[in-house]
Amino acid sequence: MSYDATPRETLACQLAGAVADALRQDLVQQERALLVVSGGSTPVPFFRALAASDLPWSRIDVTLADERWVPEEDPDSNARLVREHLLQGPAAAANFVGLTTADPTPEQGVAEVAERLEGLAWPASLVILGMGGDGHTASLFPDSRELDLALSTGDPLVAVRTPSQPQARITLSADRLHQARRHLLHITGGDKRAVLGRALAGDDMRELPIRAFLSCPLAVYWAP
Numbered sequence: 001m002s003y004d005a006t007p008r009e010t011l012a013c014q015l016a017g018a019v020a021d022a023l024r025q026d027l028v029q030q031e032r033a034l035l036v037v038s039g040g041s042t043p044v045p046f047f048r049a050l051a052a053s054d055l056p057w058s059r060i061d062v063t064l065a066d067e068r069w070v071p072e073e074d075p076d077s078n079a080r081l082v083r084e085h086l087l088q089g090p091a092a093a094a095n096f097v098g099l100t101t102a103d104p105t106p107e108q109g110v111a112e113v114a115e116r117l118e119g120l121a122w123p124a125s126l127v128i129l130g131m132g133g134d135g136h137t138a139s140l141f142p143d144s145r146e147l148d149l150a151l152s153t154g155d156p157l158v159a160v161r162t163p164s165q166p167q168a169r170i171t172l173s174a175d176r177l178h179q180a181r182r183h184l185l186h187i188t189g190g191d192k193r194a195v196l197g198r199a200l201a202g203d204d205m206r207e208l209p210i211r212a213f214l215s216c217p218l219a220v221y222w223a224p
């Protein structure tokens with residue numbers, strides 16, 4: 001970078017470097033590699049930095065940890081975020097596997113999305129998690145009605161209804177999110193650092209669902 005990068009930009013570049021190295025390493029041994037990314041606002045600079053990485057993108061599958069059940073054009077769509085910020089330039093050659101269908105509800109679409117996911121190269125090379133201020137990760141929210149199911153099922157995906165959230169969602173289950181060689185947590189800001197500190201001090205996953213991943217092991221990428 002030729003200007004004074006902010007701590008968040010520097011973090012995004014460090015994370016992109018680590019992810020690119022891991023993908024290259026796995027692609028020496030296997031034909032395809034799978035990258036699971038999160039949505040929300042935090043990953044945007046990371047997506048841009050990773051898109052600029054020199055990688056054999058046509059051998060990389062990208063999917064999401066979770067998605068809002070909205071059309072891809074919707075401003076809240078995680079797929080839109082990935083397409084606009086990650087799948088750009090040479091990275092557009094990656095194979096993106098979204099988590100929505102044309103069905104009106106995630107309960108109706110979940111089987112079709114599960115079939116798509118089964119065609120991918122599990123275990124994933126990396127799962128990059130985000131975290132909300134309530135300790136949710138992917139769409140495992142403390143108040144999701146299906147939280148117990150999502151934490152315990154062997155199915156890859158769960159349709160979730162969450163009173164605190166405006167849209168229905170679909171999320172990879174904890175079991176499926178665990179199926180990766182490396183787990184990274186990308187968070188920014190003092191508030192999230194404090195939530196992570198609380199999570200590390202206890203063990204109730206229903207209170208702070210990020211706890212389901214703290215012993216993966218989980219590499220934490222944090223900046224103020």
Ligand SMILES: O=C1O[C@H](COP(=O)(O)O)[C@@H](O)[C@H](O)[C@H]1O
Binds near residue numbers: 039066067068130136
């Ligand atoms: O709703 C979501 O939130 C979390 C965190 O998002 P952020 O905007 O605070 O970065 C994200 O990890 C998850 O994938 C997303 O659907």
